[in-house]
Amino acid sequence: MIKLIIAEDENLFIQGLRMIFSKNPEIDIIETANNGRELLDIIVKDKLEPDIILLDLSMPVLDGVDTLLELNKMNLSAKVIILSSHYNDSIIIKLLDEGVSAFLAKNEHPDEVIKAIVEVYKKGFYINDYIMQLIRNRRLLAKKKQLHTELSNRELEILKLICKEYTTKEIAEKLYISPRTVEGHRNRILEKTNAKNTVGIVLYAIQHKILELNVNKYQ
């Protein structure tokens, strides 16, 4: 028996997984949670020892990434399989670094889901060719990322204040530095982000998730 916990905020989605697993008697859903916080709580409270945790990335309260970081602090033997609608290379790399055993898309074929779970249970991981390639190219990717941008912490701090509609003078007052220094940082940010003006800086911040915004059309 493979003991499974599902963390996923959409209950109907959980029902879908239940149905898929109901055809496989070797997989036993021992518990489900609607967000990361709930998952962590039930594991601690009920002293659960799942073999595999199916973890959705986008969840309220505590999202997938933050939940994974917490799980890793707990030293469980459970393997984590990530569930998401959308991935990009850098998030996959980050999750691999945190010891994730497999990635599944939400429009995956049910057989693939079963296969991933069984493989992770047996071998400890289930990784397709694309992700294998990613692992190989990761140094290249890291370098590319570094060359491209990478703002310093101070620059990030100032960028965030710019995005809060603070002027240079206000930022200077807030950080107890000269407005000239803030200007210096602004210039470096403009250079590094390849922006023409403040507008470009804001767009950069949003596209790089430095700034968090609610942009859901239906929210």
Place this chain on the structure above:
Amino acid sequence: MIKLIIAEDENLFIQGLRMIFSKNPEIDIIETANNGRELLDIIVKDKLEPDIILLDLSMPVLDGVDTLLELNKMNLSAKVIILSSHYNDSIIIKLLDEGVSAFLAKNEHPDEVIKAIVEVYKKGFYINDYIMQLIRNRRLLAKKKQLHTELSNRELEILKLICKEYTTKEIAEKLYISPRTVEGHRNRILEKTNAKNTVGIVLYAIQHKILELNVNKYQ
């Protein structure tokens, strides 16, 4: 028998719905589609006459709102039930205007889903107290919205150019008007959007989906 079509991009989610409906022999899923385009195509091609269409809002290719607009042009007798994780008042109002019969959240209890479908089949709608209240307050809401924002077409045009990092002078040249006119529009935009400066305008544009950006953390 209630003939049902599901339009939803996450296959596992569809599985969940299948499981729920498998317990109710009166509901028959005659077809499923992974996006709005697919839905429209199969309805036309197979001359389907569903009683109810379960429509997810966030789908690739053609999303729920646009699909609904297309469906309404086709003069079907089918009732539409919207499925989404997140709603807000104004999108609900908009969808009600387009003749939607019910709203379901993705973390709804399965029984509620069944109940909604049966009620819509019988009565033509299934609307809870909250949405009833919304309908009553809609004039109030409409006024509030109008007072609040609603940029004119010209202002929208200029806002978009601002977000492309154009300066006032550049916008004036592009639109063959005086920079003073552009300034006038800028001021109105600042007022209407409640922005302190250009940064605020950009944030407004993104939050109101005037500007389209890829900002998904996991994409």
Place this chain on the structure above:
DNA sequence: TTAAAATCAGGTATTTATACCTATTGCTAA
């Protein structure tokens, strides 16, 4: 350990944005 980058800060000048004022024309909804 040495070179590079980050952080700090000053000067000068120009461009751009914001804050007020004004006014005309044309459209539209009460």
Place this chain on the structure above:
DNA sequence: TTAGCAATAGGTATAAATACCTGATTTTAA
């Protein structure tokens, strides 16, 4: 049909941002 708003545009003034320059420490990475 008239009040209100959108779109146009001018004046004047200040505030803010951008573009160059300079240099001193400190921190980090090769």
